[in-house]
Amino acid sequence: MILNNIYELRWKVLPPAAGVAMIGMAALALITAPTEVVEGDVQRLLYVHLPSALASYFAFSVTAVCSVLFLLKRDFKWDSAAQGAAIVGLIFTLLTLMTGSLWGKPIWGVYWQWDPRITTTLILFLIFSAYLIARKSTSLDSDKSARFCSIYAIIGFLDIPLIHMSVRWWRTLHPQPIIAKLNPALPDEMLLVTLVSVLAVILVAAWFITLGIETELLSQRLLKLKAIGKANISEKS
């Protein structure tokens, strides 16, 4: 009941909150945040990169939770929610990989490193792309397909820690390339901008997820209406 009430507020709260937070993030990241001494302006990509990665994890978590709920309740709204969140997750994963590569070229000298986090993110992208291909290759109202894809999404989500662990061991036991690394202890001003960026991007992701869910729900309604229309036509003829 409380969750339903919160969800009802989605159009009133999410777009303005995300908009204000994004304007704040842009102003802080481009004007207020100091330029990093070693990396220069390219470091500002961090304010998009890190929040995008967190937003993608958030979206895929929503997919996994909704998939569990679909298997338990067999209500298609949970399947729609899982699909809508997966699309948003893929967009933010792609953004994470792209901003990471753009940052990597001037800092590491290459666009791609076989670093555990980057590799895990790429595999995450492949798993949920496969999920969406499988889900979209059959009818939206197919109970079997929805069940199968929910199972796949859950397995894929649970596989992530194992993938990360295996890639980390794989890299650790191999010779490490000498690379420049970000100092994890960020100065206070940068930390503040990062936190605001995380909040802004998570709000945008939540809004996009809502839009994705609504789109999928409308697609399912359209499908049902088409089926009713067809049945009426065949009855008349």
Added chain:
Amino acid sequence: MTFTTQLEIGLKLFNANLKQAWRDKTNWMTAGMFAITALLLYSFAFNLTGGLVRNLLPGVIWTVFLFSGIFATAQSFQQDRQNGILDALKISPIHPMTIYIAKTLTNILMLLLIEFALLLGATILFSEPLFIPQLLLIVTIGTIGYTALSTLLSAINLDRNNGGLLLPVLALPLLVPLLIASVEATSASLQEEANTAPWILLLSLFTIWSAAIATLMFPLAD
């Protein structure tokens, strides 16, 4: 139904699956031929001779195993479905887990036969000691791991026209930890002083995880 009854039925199903696999050898023969052809192609592509063999062979072996294994298991439930056996089993009091375990065990056994034969062939072709107990153990653990997952995915993928094409796309990203652990364990087992224990541990962990999750998820797919 009691556990003992399920076990008895499971053994009977396993036996029936083996007989069916023996009668209709096409699927397994194709998988075996695919594995041999892929191994030969890799040896031409990477020029697997001399000192390079030991470095490249683990990766070559495991990619061949994974591709041929996934193609072979893609058809696991196809014939059962066409003959109406799957529908009959579904309405029977047999627990779905029993059906899944019997089918997975059949797939594991058939794939191990192909893989051991391939290791024997590779031992002769590349003059490397590949038919050693430690490597056979690694291959067995790895095969149990990927077959558990690919058999589940083949079952849930059954109703699709493009199922055969989709299965590798679905399965391979999930099998990355298994591939890494298997290749590294194989590589370590081919070197005299390397330590295989951490990789066998990771491989066993993945195998237990995939077998447990696939067995638990199969009834939900039914």
